[in-house]
Amino acid sequence: MLKIQNLTKVYEDGTVALKDVSFEVPDGEFVAVIGLSGSGKSTLLRCINRLIEPTSGQIWWNGIELSEVSGEELRRARRQIGMIFQHFNLVNRSSVLTNVLSGRLGYTNPLASILGRFPEADIKRAHASLARVGIDDKADNRADELSGGQRQRVGIARALMQEPKMILADEPVASLDPALAHSIMRHLQQINKEDKITVLCSLHFLDLVQQYSTRAIALNQGKLVFDGTPKEINDEKFIEIYGREAERIG
Amino acid sequence: MKDEKKNGRFPQYYKTGVIILALFLLYAYGLQVTKVNLEEPLEPQRQENLVSLIRSFARPDIFAYETETRRTAVSLRMPCPETIRGSQVSIEGRQLLMVPNCATTTQDPITITGSGFLPNAEILVAWTPLGSTSTRRLADFKASDTGDVSITFTMPDIRPSEEPQAIELVEVVDRNIVGLSDTTYEALDKIVETVLMALMASTIGTLLSIPLSFIAARNLMQNVKAPMTGIMSGIILLPVLGGGAFWIGQQLVRPILSLDGTFLPALQTSLEALGFVGNFIFVLIELAFLLLPLTLGGLGAFVATSIGSRFGQQVTMRAPATTVRILTFVTTLVGTAVLFILLALALVWVNVLGIREFVPEGGWAQLGLFLWPGLVLGLIAALLTLRAPAKHHYPIGLVIYNATRTIFNAVRSIEPLMMGFVFVVWVGLGPFAGIMALTLHSMADLGKLFSEEVENIDEGPVEAITATGANQLQRIVYAVVPQVTPSYIAYIFYRWDINVRMSTIIGFVGGGGIGFVLQRNINQILYTRASVMVIAIAIVVIVLDNISARVRSRII
Numbered sequence: 001m002l003k004i005q006n007l008t009k010v011y012e013d014g015t016v017a018l019k020d021v022s023f024e025v026p027d028g029e030f031v032a033v034i035g036l037s038g039s040g041k042s043t044l045l046r047c048i049n050r051l052i053e054p055t056s057g058q059i060w061w062n063g064i065e066l067s068e069v070s071g072e073e074l075r076r077a078r079r080q081i082g083m084i085f086q087h088f089n090l091v092n093r094s095s096v097l098t099n100v101l102s103g104r105l106g107y108t109n110p111l112a113s114i115l116g117r118f119p120e121a122d123i124k125r126a127h128a129s130l131a132r133v134g135i136d137d138k139a140d141n142r143a144d145e146l147s148g149g150q151r152q153r154v155g156i157a158r159a160l161m162q163e164p165k166m167i168l169a170d171e172p173v174a175s176l177d178p179a180l181a182h183s184i185m186r187h188l189q190q191i192n193k194e195d196k197i198t199v200l201c202s203l204h205f206l207d208l209v210q211q212y213s214t215r216a217i218a219l220n221q222g223k224l225v226f227d228g229t230p231k232e233i234n235d236e237k238f239i240e241i242y243g244r245e246a247e248r249i250g
Numbered sequence: 251m252k253d254e255k256k257n258g259r260f261p262q263y264y265k266t267g268v269i270i271l272a273l274f275l276l277y278a279y280g281l282q283v284t285k286v287n288l289e290e291p292l293e294p295q296r297q298e299n300l301v302s303l304i305r306s307f308a309r310p311d312i313f314a315y316e317t318e319t320r321r322t323a324v325s326l327r328m329p330c331p332e333t334i335r336g337s338q339v340s341i342e343g344r345q346l347l348m349v350p351n352c353a354t355t356t357q358d359p360i361t362i363t364g365s366g367f368l369p370n371a372e373i374l375v376a377w378t379p380l381g382s383t384s385t386r387r388l389a390d391f392k393a394s395d396t397g398d399v400s401i402t403f404t405m406p407d408i409r410p411s412e413e414p415q416a417i418e419l420v421e422v423v424d425r426n427i428v429g430l431s432d433t434t435y436e437a438l439d440k441i442v443e444t445v446l447m448a449l450m451a452s453t454i455g456t457l458l459s460i461p462l463s464f465i466a467a468r469n470l471m472q473n474v475k476a477p478m479t480g481i482m483s484g485i486i487l488l489p490v491l492g493g494g495a496f497w498i499g500q501q502l503v504r505p506i507l508s509l510d511g512t513f514l515p516a517l518q519t520s521l522e523a524l525g526f527v528g529n530f531i532f533v534l535i536e537l538a539f540l541l542l543p544l545t546l547g548g549l550g551a552f553v554a555t556s557i558g559s560r561f562g563q564q565v566t567m568r569a570p571a572t573t574v575r576i577l578t579f580v581t582t583l584v585g586t587a588v589l590f591i592l593l594a595l596a597l598v599w600v601n602v603l604g605i606r607e608f609v610p611e612g613g614w615a616q617l618g619l620f621l622w623p624g625l626v627l628g629l630i631a632a633l634l635t636l637r638a639p640a641k642h643h644y645p646i647g648l649v650i651y652n653a654t655r656t657i658f659n660a661v662r663s664i665e666p667l668m669m670g671f672v673f674v675v676w677v678g679l680g681p682f683a684g685i686m687a688l689t690l691h692s693m694a695d696l697g698k699l700f701s702e703e704v705e706n707i708d709e710g711p712v713e714a715i716t717a718t719g720a721n722q723l724q725r726i727v728y729a730v731v732p733q734v735t736p737s738y739i740a741y742i743f744y745r746w747d748i749n750v751r752m753s754t755i756i757g758f759v760g761g762g763g764i765g766f767v768l769q770r771n772i773n774q775i776l777y778t779r780a781s782v783m784v785i786a787i788a789i790v791v792i793v794l795d796n797i798s799a800r801v802r803s804r805i806i
Contacts, residue, residue, distance in 0.1 A: 051716060070567065075721060077719075078719035083714065091728065102718060106718050106720060110721055113728075158714070
């Protein structure tokens with residue numbers, strides 16, 4: 001269970017990215033986070049694993065107050081929360097296998113990992129994760145030799161290495177063409193259903209929201225303006241979320 | 251509207267005019283200050299000097315020659331008899347007339363004229379004193395286009411004898427290259443020394459600068475924050491653990507390094523069998539022993555700061571706010587005092603502004619002197635912590651970042667020449683001093699360049715690795731290092747290139763390498779030899795430049 005209470009983020013330049021946002025996510029849900037660019041979706045996701053420090057408010061997750069922990073405890077919490085990025089954020093000059101293994105850094109002996117040593121079990125797990133997203137044959141390629149869709153699959157494999165209980169996906173398909181987008185979304189859906197991993201996924205296209213998510217929350221200028229099932233997003237709600245000038249497609 | 255525009259444009263012209271006038275005055279003053287004098291370079295004597303300098307440099311002493319010579323002898327008497335006359339000689343078509351044919355003092359001018367020599371032949375006037383085997387050089391000159399000769403000289407000393415003595419005109423008939431000159435061999439020897447000096451300085455400088463570059467990168471340090479309890483308990487533990495470990499290290503190596511010890515000499519003898527490789531191993535072992543106290547001290551400091559920060563974190567996380575407040579207050583008071591005392595003792599040791607005159611002798615007395623001011627300062631700092639929230643995290647990372655940056659910039663701004671001078675005072679003349687100077691400068695210079703490289707990386711992978719629960723060190727190794735490796739390697743070569751050029755200069759203050767010989771040759775007006783050194787440096791720099799360009803293009 002993820003519980004967010006009165007979450008507010010004000011950046012140093014005065015931009016209010018999140019304003020008093022509260023909502024709850026029961027375990028196992030696939031939550032789509034929607035809203036215009038700059039509405040605070042990325043900030044919300046990054047506040048949850050504290051890549052961005054919230055200004056005020058609480059984030060509770062399975063009995064841990066995520067907004068309060070620091071140091072070792074924060075790292076322990078983070079390793080159970082996988083993250084997938086719009087621009088994949090792979091280390092281009094490293095091999096695919098190394099990129100995937102790096103998902104394991106929160107678990108391994110720090111000294112051994114710095115020397116590049118991973119336990120045999122982790123290497124097996126890395127190959128299994130790659131096989132799961134269908135690119136085990138690329139394990140020894142350099143990450144920048146892969147296509148966009150393949151790179152995002154490496155990103156998913158890296159997140160899987162964390163044995164996550166929750167996955168935060170920040171616009172995972174915004175840099176991909178529509179055909180690939182569905183393939184990536186299906187992988188996320190499969191992970192959500194088979195492994196019972198909660199997924200929070202920010203999305204731009206409403207058809208993807210309708211097709212894959214079990215629930216949607218919407219942000220507009222940092223405020224929560226919608227919380228319900230995707231089907232509840234009617235034309236009226238749509239204007240509330242995206243503003244009057246937006247046009248509904250898909 | 252139009253009028254406004256007109257009015258608006260006038261000051262613009264005015265401004266430009268003022269700027270031009272100001273620049274004019276600046277350059278006029280600059281000319282006076284820099285003593286630009288256009289007449290001096292036009293003086294005939296100076297022009298002649300320049301021409302002879304250029305000609306010497308254009309004739310580098312690269313090869314060793316074997317010359318084929320032809321001798322024409324004429325006899326000379328010392329001292330002069332009652333009647334003074336000239337001597338005349340005619341051999342194989344060469345005529346010589348020497349007037350006078352005798353010398354009584356070293357001031358008497360003697361003139362030789364003649365004809366029938368090879369046109370433009372190089373001729374040496376030589377004298378072999380009676381009973382001596384070595385020949386003395388009296389004068390050098392060249393025959394004219396038509397083979398005529400004319401030279402006036404004096405005798406360097408007078409060796410009276412009954413017999414006439416031979417003055418020989420040694421004429422160069424032919425000249426063959428038989429190999430490389432001694433100068434060339436010396437240049438080769440020294441340029442190898444220079445390149446290796448530069449290599450060692452670059453390598454050690456790089457090794458030291460890599461870890462420092464991460465500390466000096468803003469993007470890695472700005473999120474490093476710690477509660478004051480952690481920072482201060484680290485500072486309190488620092489002298490105890492760091493200093494303690496250093497002292498233990500000193501006690502450990504003292505018996506080994508002491509002059510009457512047997513371990514090192516025995517090791518050296520047994521390694522001598524391996525030649526220069528053995529010597530290298532010996533130096534490495536010796537260095538390890540020398541650096542042991544420092545290494546242990548650094549390790550102690552590391553342990554101190556990690557215990558401190560761990561303690562601070564645990565306390566801040568678990569203890570109630572009041573306890574945290576009290577602990578913060580106490581540790582800040584003591585920590586600030588400790589920091590102040592350490593700094594004050596360091597300043598006294600360096601004798602900044604002659605401070606030693608005003609403080610008592612001996613560490614304990616000085617400690618007593620600084621204790622109270624330190625505690626007062628600590629109290630002020632502790633009171634200031636009360637203004638922040640109890641569990642406030644302070645940006646210690648930015649403090650370390652700024653300190654490291656400042657040190658880098660300060661060290662970088664000191665010319666390696668100056669550092670070379672300091673190290674020559676410390677470790678004596680020779681390449682070792684040069685290596686140390688270049689290492690220090692390379693470390694600061696590369697540290698700054700490297701850290702800027704770290705600041706320019708793609709933050710995406712860092713974010714991704716952070717999200718996996720990795721710690722700072724893992725983040726650096728997995729997200730930062732792969733991104734900066736190519737440019738680091740490129741910089742290392744670039745620095746090697748710079749170090750080769752700098753080590754030629756460092757030789758001027760006695761730091762070894764080819765610069766040492768170059769300066770000696772220039773001082774002794776041996777320009778044809780200096781020319782060889784200059785050529786050697788140029789070749790090495792060009793070659794290195796090429797190699798580094800190639801390596802860079804291949805890695806990136």
